[in-house]
Amino acid sequence: MIPTKDVDQRCFIRSLWKLPAIVALILIGWLPVSSNAxxxxxxxxxxxxxxxxxxxxxxxxxxxxxxxxxxxxxxxxxxxxxxxxxxxxxxxxxxxxxxxxxxxxxxxxxxxxxxxxxxxxxxxxxxxDVPVTLAARPDAGIGSLNDLKGKRINAGAPRSAEHRAVEIIMGAKGWSEKDFRLVQGFSSSQSEDSMAFCHGTIQAMVRIGVHPNASLQQLIELCNANLVNMDDGDIDKMILAHGSFSKITIPAGTYPSQGKPVTTFGTKxxxxxxxxxxxxxxxxxxxxxxxxxxxxxxxxxxxxxxxxxxxxxxxxxxxxxxxxxxxxxxx
Known part of the structure; x- marks a missing residue:
């Protein structure tokens, strides 16, 4: 009778001989089908x-x-x-x-x-499309882009997409920070700007990105945000002057409370x-x-x-x- 210990050793040795084949099969499964890809x-x-x-x-x-x-x-x-x-x-x-x-x-x-x-x-x-979307609090009295003047706004964190968008809007309208009651620099990271919006620290902010947008929808549902129409002559001139921008329409019904299409601008x-x-x-x-x-x-x-x-x-x-x-x- 062969000792159990010897049987285990022989099985172990035979299994070692099988390892290269097993590894090869695994690699074949992981690598692309065509080696010439x-x-x-x-x-x-x-x-x-x-x-x-x-x-x-x-x-x-x-x-x-x-x-x-x-x-x-x-x-x-x-x-x-x-x-x-x-x-x-x-x-x-x-x-x-x-x-x-x-x-x-x-x-x-x-x-x-x-x-x-x-x-x-x-x-x-x-x-x-990558639209610039302007959101305003319902109690801010902002129905158009011109109504933004004199309000508390968020310009976004420095060098962020939101900050660049606000700079473009202000440049098109000929505005400076002095034309606003307050200009903040809250980041969109971790919803800093959304919290400031919902708490009333700011009355308007921009969002950059495709629609429907989950964070914007949350802003509309929890804080009653309105999307502001930016069908504006100064914005039209800016679009003509800068080849990368174009008019973009956010269709009615993109968000539950949005009854009408909203005109904005953006890039591709x-x-x-x-x-x-x-x-x-x-x-x-x-x-x-x-x-x-x-x-x-x-x-x-x-x-x-x-x-x-x-x-x-x-x-x-x-x-x-x-x-x-x-x-x-x-x-």
Whole structure:
């Protein structure tokens, strides 16, 4: 009779011989099916942003419907880092606000003092609107943009998207901080601005982002916020002067208490690449995205405007990627 100890040792030794095969099977399951897949890195905003959410959907579409391409997301802390990495080749494609791209190429705003040339960046397609939404307390007497003057407002944290939007509005109207009773700098992080709004510290604030917006809906439901119409002549002039902005309408019924459409302005989120990005791959990615329009629209209402016609009619003073030029010039 063989001792139990010897049997255990032999079983253990035989199991060691099986380990390489087991490891190989695991790796085969984890690695992409095609060893020749062309990996592309897609830069997005940080986790929790709509840019990050959209990037995840785009990578799924690309991986499922583009032969030989494997898309992987890379969250970036801000647009400056994203554009710099894209320009330098650390990223292949990326999601970026049209205003930030235009500022980078023309060396304005956050890019004014950066000794970096971003002129090699090209547009693949516009993805969705990024509206500036003005919310006011019901007791503030703010029914239009002109009513904002003399009120307590939040200008957003310095260098934030909200702060830049308020600067744009004030510049268009010819206002300064002296034209307001109070200008605060509450951040949208951790809902600082929302709490100040609900407690009455401020009477108006802006939100940047797609609709419907969960935080804005909460502001409407809990604090009776009103969305202010910004159908304004001075804003129209600003839109004409700055190629990255356009009028945007928030449809009636987007929020439960919103009975009428609200006119505002904003910019576009773009999918971009450097001019050196492979033309055929760019063409295939664009084609895959438009062949999956229904899937994208079902993912979020903000992506419902993602159509070839909207892209063809998108007018901004920036160059398209050769793959996009070929796609949109086709039959």
């Amino acid at each position: 062309f990996e592309i890195l897609l830069g997005t905003g940080e986790a929790g942003t709509f840019s990050h959410y959209t990037g995840r959907i785009l990578c799924r579409v690309i991986n499922s419907h583009t032969d030989g391409v494997q898309c992987e997301m890379v969250p970036e802390p801000d647009a400056v880092d994203l554009l710099t990495n894209l320009r330098g080749g650390s990223l292949d494609i990326g999601l970026v606000d049209a205003r930030m791209l235009l500022d980078a190429i023309s060396r304005k705003g956050n890019f004014e003092f950066l000794d970096i040339d971003y002129t090699n960046l090209r547009i693949l397609i516009p993805l969705y 989120m773009l999918l971009i690449a450097s001019q050196d990005f492979d033309e055929e791959t760019a063409y295939s990615i664009i084609d895959a995205i438009y062949r999956n329009q229904k899937r994208l629209k079902n993912a979020h209402p903000a992506l419902s405007s993602l159509t070839p016609d909207a892209a063809r009619n998108y007018n901004i003073n920036l160059q398209r990627h050769p793959g996009a030029v070929r796609y949109f010039s086709g039959p």
